[in-house]
Amino acid sequence: MIKKSLRFSSTLLITFMVINNCFAQENVNVKVSRNENIVDISAEKSYVLLYNEPLDGRITFSDKTYAKAKLNLNLLTDEVLFITPENELLPVANQDQIIFFSIGKDLFFKTSNGTVQVVANINDIQLGMVRGFKTVNIDKGGAYGMSSSTSSVQQASSLLETGNRIIASSLTVNQKVELGYYEKWYLINKSKFYPATLKNFSKIFKIDKKELETYVKTANIDINKKEDLISLMNYCTAR
Secondary structure: OEEOOOOEOOOOOOEEEEEEOOOEEEEEEEEEEEEOOEEEEEEOOHHHEOOOOOEEEEEEEOOOEEEEEEEEEEOOOOEEEEEOOOOOEEEEOOHHHEEEEEEOOEEEEEEOOEEEEEEEEEOOEEEEEEEEEEEEEEEEEOHHHOEEOOOOHHHHHHHHEEOOEEOOOOOOOOOEEEEEEEEEEEEEEOOEEEEOOHHHHHHHHOOOHHHHHHHHHHOOOOOOOHHHHHHHHHHHHHO
16 A cells, blocks of 8 residues: 555635534534535534544555544544644545545445444454434524524525535525534444444344344333444354
């Protein structure tokens, strides 16, 4: 593999607000940049970043080159960030060419479902987690700078979400947008990513779905929780 220097993508201006349900129930001021039809977002508060500070990392690109730097992950924009020689934290250019990357001891894959972090590995089958934000509500700007919460959540979602990226091209300067944090879980098998459903557990581990349903019920398994998903994986591999 060939090592290359990291380049950064440009940025920013417009504002809206974010609610991060994972870390704190409070509003976050966010700046949004627009370059023709492309919109980039950055937040003032550091807790939209996965790590408190950048850690040593390595990125592998689709052309089989790689780069090393101190990295972080922006959960709001789903972008890998790196520290420049000027000590600035900026998005890596060509995000769509990243295949996988590591930050500290953690491994991530860039997929069409978003950035998947590997959180468990049991007999070569991995459990992955995607973090993101979804629209909760939009306040439409009212008369004299006032706002009226007249947009439905469904309308807001159609305006602001495309996969894990947030599209803000329909917003005005005075609009407020509430975004809520979420997590999605995936089983990773032979470089393929499957939603962590009982149907896919049955398919990957070759166990009858009814047996899994019985176990989930008797063991009180919540397939939306990391610890319970790991318990289910252990049950499947121990059979």
